[in-house]
Ligand SMILES: Nc1ncnc2c1ncn2[C@@H]1O[C@H](COP(=O)(O)OP(=O)(O)OP(=O)(O)O)[C@@H](O)[C@H]1O
């Protein structure tokens with residue numbers, strides 16, 4: 039078998055460095071990965087050697103992602119990035135390389151695994167992150183998993199065979215993540231999240247997904263009259279092999295709009311199985327093929343909500359027009375400030391803003407020290423539409439509240455990308 043790299047290096051002529059084509063390499067990798075080359079990248083020679091050892095010894099090693107990039111030929115490669123590759127610059131180079139090399143899959147070994155690093159690595163396109171020290175079994179399993187997702191070797195014409203298998207919408211752009219949050223129950227989060235999702239799904243040419251992160255009492259599926267075959271529990275149960283095709287197969291489509299929905303568990307008891315790390319991984323995978331990922335949340339802070347807020351490009355903070363509501367939202371805002379959440383990504387939405395409740399909008403804005411981005415009027419068509427399982431933008435499209443929701447959605451989608459999908 040010929041080398042998978044340019045023919046100016048002699049590290050190995052076989053995947054995993056087997057000298058004898060017929061002989062089974064000592065690593066159990068070869069049994070799983072016919073035709074895939076495994077390499078190690080780390081600036082530190084000792085770390086390189088340790089990882090290589092775990093992979094069965096004779097794998098090619100590189101000091102940097104740049105060095106690896108000069109050796110790729112288009113054949114499938116799994117690169118194990120050692121702990122020295124966890125810095126911003128290395129992850130940026132990995133992201134750049136991965137964008138143009140679909141035949142390359144990467145796994146990062148992190149010295150200290152934080153939510154931030156996990157998020158950054160997955161955003162860069164790294165397929166898996168393992169925390170050091172790792173046992174051989176876990177690394178081999180991860181390499182195996184990543185190898186099975188790689189594009190086949192190029193054909194003679196230079197095209198990657200099976201290119202059509204890649205996401206039909208894959209534009210390389212990462213989707214926008216929008217979390218809808220409030221520290222007050224019943225503020226209108228699910229109503230806003232579902233209607234925003236529906237409008238964006240109709241206007242975007244790429245898929246739009248709504249995730250119900252109200253893990254105990256999520257009611258998005260009911261609001262959109264869906265009978266989901268799968269929920270977040272299935273996504274988390276398959277988290278180790280959760281790639282785009284698998285994730286797509288777990289989503290339920292809201293047929294009237296095309297919105298993809300990842301519902302909350304059907305039973306509150308299952309909520310415990312879902313943690314922030316898994317949710318971040320799910321959202322990062324979704325944003326690779328969706329233009330927007332909308333997240334509905336419960337009315338309190340937990341690990342998942344904090345993870346989602348940190349990950350989001352925009353947070354819609356929704357407040358009702360009464361004093362307890364405003365008080366809770368003020369506390370919520372203070373908490374977000376304490377957590378160093380950039381205030382630029384918070385947008386205030388005042389719900390039931392036309393109510394004759396003797397609170398005027400400017401008073402609320404002054405109290406919260408934030409200007410309201412959007413005002414949604416109170417209208418009986420909202421509960422009526424919820425009871426029918428039809429989003430108000432469909433049930434009463436000419437109502438003031440539907441128009442306000444459409445207008446709010448316009449802020450998330452450029453005019454250029456507006457295109458009705460069937
Ligand atoms: N603008 C509105 N006009 C009239 N009723 C509204 C409006 N917004 C929301 N409601 C009603 O308020 C109730 C709560 O809305 P929703 O379920 O969206 O809130 P939530 O913040 O998701 O609640 P929870 O914290 O329980 O998840 C619903 O019955 C809905 O019909």
Ligand SMILES: [Mg+2]
Pocket residue numbers: 227228229252257335
């Ligand atoms: Mg809700």
